[in-house]
Amino acid sequence: MPYKIAVASSDGENIDMNFGAAHEFFIYEVGEEGEYALLEIREAQKEAGGLSFCQDGCKGRGCEGSHENQPRVDSITDCRCVICKKIGFHIQKQLEKKAVGAFDVEGKIEDAMEKITWYFHRMDHHQSLRGMANETLIGKEGRE
């Protein structure tokens, strides 16, 4: 199944924006074999949603982030994950509730996309994640 990834970037090359500060999200579509292409540039909702206080004391479930609906979160719920420079704990929880993952990394979009699509590909095909984080263990070829 193809899926989408949102990237918080100012120039479409680098992951250089915090989730809350991003003006736009670069939305990529990822195909069956992990190939990806830019689908659209989506304007980020102004209301990032800040920290609003928990009204119900979490009801013993642990903190799930503030319960206010976050427009910025809603705007990317069609994506599988969001890649940004940094992201707050509460927003991350909000995204989690909508089954949107968050990766806070810096660097080139291309590099991050490659790793993340490979990771999802392995997950979707029930393959081991052994050596996932250590390129010296698997080598670039290991990805093919």
Add this chain to the structure above:
Amino acid sequence: MAKILDKQRYKCAMSAMQTVQAIERAIPVLHSGPGCAQKLSNSSGSSGYFSPNIYPCTSINERDVVFGGVKKLESTIKHSLDVIDADLYVVLTGCIPEIVGDNTEEVVEGFQDAKKPVIYASTAGFKGNNYKGHEQVVDAIIDQLLERSDIRVKNLVNIWADVPYQDEFWLGNLRELEKLVKELGLTPNTIFGYQRGLSNIKRIPQAEFNLLVSPWVGLNNMKNMEKKLGIPYLHYPTLPIGAFETSKFLREVGRFARVPEEKIESLIAEKEAYYYYYIERYADLFLETRVMSKQFTVVADAQYALGITKFLVNDLGLFPAKQFVTDDTPREFREKVCSYFKELNFGIEAEMSFETDGYKIHNEIKAHDYHGYPLILGGHWEKEIAKQTDAHFLNVSWPVNERLVMNSYYAGYDGGLKLIEDIYSVARTRFN
């Protein structure tokens, strides 16, 4: 591979954080997902200078699976050194970083010049249980903290026993073993518990020999120390409980350390006279055959299954039904451990099996004819089967849920008397 179907008897290797915590002023630094420590921390008596489960932790998540968690680990260690006043920092790795291939060793090596020692033990859950994890931590200490010493302190002996906190009586037992060794005229050195810690760790390489009191846990550590530090070891597989085994223990240790024969024998004579004074005083109770069960079963790790079986046969004259060893003893030790159960007095051999599946154990207990009330010593799980079989039941092995053990112990002469007290206190509830 071992399966735990129900009635868990041990935890994953990262539970070796308890081994770290048993060393005074040593703190685990966890490279694992959030929650691991919480799940592993239900042991009794582990709060104190550091909390029982709130350790520095990298709390790695999906991001670190994809991009690696070494940066987080580095900053976690760095800040632990800054804000936590400890003497030894032991980095323990959970499953996730080991699967995805974080090079923890390299990160930890970067802290070689830190103001306090930082070492690392690989304790991924898929590598084994906490008996294994304990060995990994001890190995980490040997490999990364200790150097071969030119100095040999005469009569200094390192004592190693079973796993802290997994064995609820660990500290009491260790102290009693220290006491016994001391009475032989030797100087014991242990690293766990009150007022031992890093200063004793540093003395390890100067010892004349290592004494291991455990069926198999720690044997690899002894071999490692023999190789790296040049320290020979004496492996005494049975936890000595009661007069028979403790006297044997003193003889064996004494001979190994070349303590004069007369000194050993006079010590044993003195100790046994003291021990049998108590046995004699309660002989009427012990000879009243209606009180005590005729046959018994121990469901415990190799240490207690073996130690208690020997005690009940050799000292109390009971007959063993089947014994169950629940610690998932590694295959290479099984034959040996099994053979120890055949070395009982009066030509008696105990049937035993290595079994981690509580359901099967309970079925076997149910199917056996104990010729009266069974006596069952085991984990908290055996309470249920004891009720069904109308047995005398004493909780001696993990999990220990309904009794508090602070400094009491079953090792040695006094430990034997304590075990008799505990067993008969249960039996007497039925006959008073």
